[in-house]
Amino acid sequence: MTTPSERVTVRCTVNGRPGAHVVEARRSLADFLREDLGLTGTHVGCEHGVCGACTVLVDGRSARSCLLFAAQLDGRAVTTIEGLTPAEGLSPLQESFRVCHAMQCGFCTPGMIVTVTALLAEEPAPSTETIREAISGNLCMCTGYVNIVRAVEQAVAARPAEARA
Amino acid sequence: MKPARFRYARADSLAEATALLAAAPGDAKLLAGGQSLVPMLNMRLVRPAVLVDVNGLRELTGITPLPDGGLRLGALTRHAELAGSPLVRERAPLLAEAARHVGHAAIRNQGTLGGSVAHADPAAELPAALLALDARVHITGPRGAREVAADAFFRGLLTTALEPDEILTAIEVPVPPPSWGFVEIARRPGDFALAGVAVTVGSHPLPLPAPSRAREGAVRLVGFGIGDRPIRLIRAERIVAGGRVDAETAARAGAAAGADCDPPGDVHGSAEFRRHLASVLVERALLQMSARLAGRAR
Numbered sequence: 001m002t003t004p005s006e007r008v009t010v011r012c013t014v015n016g017r018p019g020a021h022v023v024e025a026r027r028s029l030a031d032f033l034r035e036d037l038g039l040t041g042t043h044v045g046c047e048h049g050v051c052g053a054c055t056v057l058v059d060g061r062s063a064r065s066c067l068l069f070a071a072q073l074d075g076r077a078v079t080t081i082e083g084l085t086p087a088e089g090l091s092p093l094q095e096s097f098r099v100c101h102a103m104q105c106g107f108c109t110p111g112m113i114v115t116v117t118a119l120l121a122e123e124p125a126p127s128t129e130t131i132r133e134a135i136s137g138n139l140c141m142c143t144g145y146v147n148i149v150r151a152v153e154q155a156v157a158a159r160p161a162e163a164r165a
Numbered sequence: 166m167k168p169a170r171f172r173y174a175r176a177d178s179l180a181e182a183t184a185l186l187a188a189a190p191g192d193a194k195l196l197a198g199g200q201s202l203v204p205m206l207n208m209r210l211v212r213p214a215v216l217v218d219v220n221g222l223r224e225l226t227g228i229t230p231l232p233d234g235g236l237r238l239g240a241l242t243r244h245a246e247l248a249g250s251p252l253v254r255e256r257a258p259l260l261a262e263a264a265r266h267v268g269h270a271a272i273r274n275q276g277t278l279g280g281s282v283a284h285a286d287p288a289a290e291l292p293a294a295l296l297a298l299d300a301r302v303h304i305t306g307p308r309g310a311r312e313v314a315a316d317a318f319f320r321g322l323l324t325t326a327l328e329p330d331e332i333l334t335a336i337e338v339p340v341p342p343p344s345w346g347f348v349e350i351a352r353r354p355g356d357f358a359l360a361g362v363a364v365t366v367g368s369h370p371l372p373l374p375a376p377s378r379a380r381e382g383a384v385r386l387v388g389f390g391i392g393d394r395p396i397r398l399i400r401a402e403r404i405v406a407g408g409r410v411d412a413e414t415a416a417r418a419g420a421a422a423g424a425d426c427d428p429p430g431d432v433h434g435s436a437e438f439r440r441h442l443a444s445v446l447v448e449r450a451l452l453q454m455s456a457r458l459a460g461r462a463r
Contacts, residue, residue, distance in 0.1 A: 001184055002177070002181065002185070003174065006173075024170075026171055028203075048207050049272065058274075064272070066207070068199065071173050071175075072196070072218060133354045137268070137355050
């Protein structure tokens, strides 16, 4: 029988980079990314799954990184905002956020980008209502939702037609 | 806001998970999707010494059609799977609809059916849907396996028939009812419902396998967010017994439900407002069920 332990070995891939890590059992995925890997693009807001700021992709699907322990990541692949950002410049979605001024203080922006990336992977041409519902789990304390929805719509419209099918 | 220290073990089999729970009596918790447990850990509302991670247990996965027309759902079935599975949509459309209303996409990707049922939040959608469907809860533990009807499973606020050393392994739902309804009111999509209602009307041409299974015309009407657990609204059920629902009976059933429930009041809505919602939602759910039945008959 496995013996329960306060320290756990985890083999996982973060932004395409495989690695083995020994983590404290209670280390959240969010703190693991920020404190242990220095990936501070993932923001930590409420730490109980309500604000959406810490959203990352786990095996391609959105997840709250404050509600997962790093110990649970064995054999899985995590993508953070850093992994969604090109080496140079911005992704089309990020560029659309910039053009539409879809950020004020910017705290919610990484979580918004990750959430919308997951949405567009499943639904390439979402309606305005679908976009609003998809980001309803991501709080923008500046209340800048109008421009965020506009940025997503513009990013969708700017895609080549075949990507929207 | 970090959880207190705990020890963590990844179980490789159901037998190992059971042994791990037994090894820390009353001081171990199962970790499945973690979407309710981890917030409680982070806020230190619970401080178990040991977390047993059951996410790797293949015995707890899978959506399997049963020969009688029902469905067996592994406890680790994620809400997103419930909402998206063609098999669930065909055989338990009420459950698929309820799952669509749970939290946000990121929550639905991780959260599990078994976790939601074992946690038994009184405002949660899935326990109410399962009660309306007359589902059965499969449990295993050191004293062997047993199954409990949804009617006997939910006991009170976050309290169920599950013992601390037992594991919820699967849910079985019977043959799909001919019609159903599901409505809820929440402040924003993804928030816990202020109030909601799930309803089914039973009828089945074949001999029924168990006495508890839905009888001809029997209506199971369940409110959530309006008590300490999902609540059968018995007096309202009797008003629409036989499945004959029209605007007048739906309104009478709604009024009875509103009068009978004893909802909590909090910052999101007063008890009186929730009572009003229960009444209106019962009426709407019954009319939805009736319209769906008429649509099918055509």
